[in-house]
Amino acid sequence: MGARIDGKMKAQAVRAAVAEEAAKLTAKGTVPGLAVVIVGSDPASQVYVRNKGKMAREAGFASFTHELVATVSEHELLELVRALNNDPAIHGILVQLPLPDHIDEQRVINTISPAKDVDGFHVQNVGRLVIGERGFVPCTPLGCMMLIKEQQPELAGLHAVVVGRSNIVGKPMASLLLRESCTVTVAHSRTRDLPELCRSADILVAAVGRPRMIGGDWIKPGAIVIDVGINRIETGEGKSRLVGDVDYEKALDVAAAITPVPGGVGPMTIACLLKNTLDAARQLAG
Numbered sequence: 001m002g003a004r005i006d007g008k009m010k011a012q013a014v015r016a017a018v019a020e021e022a023a024k025l026t027a028k029g030t031v032p033g034l035a036v037v038i039v040g041s042d043p044a045s046q047v048y049v050r051n052k053g054k055m056a057r058e059a060g061f062a063s064f065t066h067e068l069v070a071t072v073s074e075h076e077l078l079e080l081v082r083a084l085n086n087d088p089a090i091h092g093i094l095v096q097l098p099l100p101d102h103i104d105e106q107r108v109i110n111t112i113s114p115a116k117d118v119d120g121f122h123v124q125n126v127g128r129l130v131i132g133e134r135g136f137v138p139c140t141p142l143g144c145m146m147l148i149k150e151q152q153p154e155l156a157g158l159h160a161v162v163v164g165r166s167n168i169v170g171k172p173m174a175s176l177l178l179r180e181s182c183t184v185t186v187a188h189s190r191t192r193d194l195p196e197l198c199r200s201a202d203i204l205v206a207a208v209g210r211p212r213m214i215g216g217d218w219i220k221p222g223a224i225v226i227d228v229g230i231n232r233i234e235t236g237e238g239k240s241r242l243v244g245d246v247d248y249e250k251a252l253d254v255a256a257a258i259t260p261v262p263g264g265v266g267p268m269t270i271a272c273l274l275k276n277t278l279d280a281a282r283q284l285a286g
């Protein structure tokens with residue numbers, strides 16, 4: 001029987017440390033400021049944005065939310081981002097994704113000042129991560145890495161399999177694992193014999209978005225399993241619940257340790273957003 005990795009508890013510890021440092025920075029005259037921009041009224045995005053604002057305030061940050069209608073033009077959104085770039089009270093800018101189809105997401109992200117790009121999605125920060133330079137690392141993979149390192153501080157030589165190759169999770173996760181000298185395999189929808197590949201993983205990160213796709217018999221005994229997936233499934237009588245990409249109960253029997261959904265990677269994402277914003281505030285304050 002493996003261990004349940006408690007992301008909620010770890011996230012609380014990260015947020016407490018951030019709050020402590022934020023108080024010190026505030027005493028020196030800089031209140032860390034996070035601006036979150038949301039376009040449209042997608043309910044899931046609104047929940048995420050509310051949570052981010054709440055957690056930011058709890059950490060002692062100044063939190064600013066900009067809600068724009070779904071029909072806002074790309075030009076207006078870019079103007080807002082430029083204004084936030086120039087606002088000295090703002091140290092971190094996050095544009096909640098996805099954006100409506102008429103807006104070029106990457107153009108918006110690349111308009112955010114790289115020094116305030118606390119999501120780590122700007123092409124400059126992506127490049128820095130790949131070549132091993134200091135920059136902002138996307139929050140979800142950063143949180144995953146903290147959880148992995150807590151289980152296993154020395155990762156060199158281990159085989160890490162990342163299932164999923166998105167720009168926000170899979171690819172940066174692979175870069176981080178490579179930076180730790182893992183041998184990294186990135187799998188995706190065209191990968192052949194995925195179960196066999198997963199069974200060779202000392203570290204398995206699932207970021208697919210398919211409920212319980214990864215079965216217990218896909219897990220190598222003793223592996224560390226990080227489940228990034230968040231999938232809502234119907235449980236009958238109009239009720240639903242969240243599950244990950246991994247069959248948690250079955251995998252728990254085989255793995256050394258595994259993150260649950262909810263309560264695993266999710267809370268770490270917001271904690272790392274606050275950590276990145278604190279780092280941005282420190283750097284911008286000199």
Ligand code: NDP
Nearest residue numbers: 140164165166169188189207208209228229230265266269
């Ligand atoms: P994307 O949809 O952008 O990427 C999914 C990836 O999974 C793609 O690379 C896709 O391959 C791959 N894939 C799809 N089907 C299969 C399959 N049958 N076998 C192997 N690979 C497959 O998703 P995201 O990366 O944005 O998110 C992944 C999951 O993580 C989602 O459930 C999301 O909700 C969750 N998430 C959770 C966060 C958190 O804070 N905990 C934060 C961000 C995301 P291909 O490229 O070939 O299409």
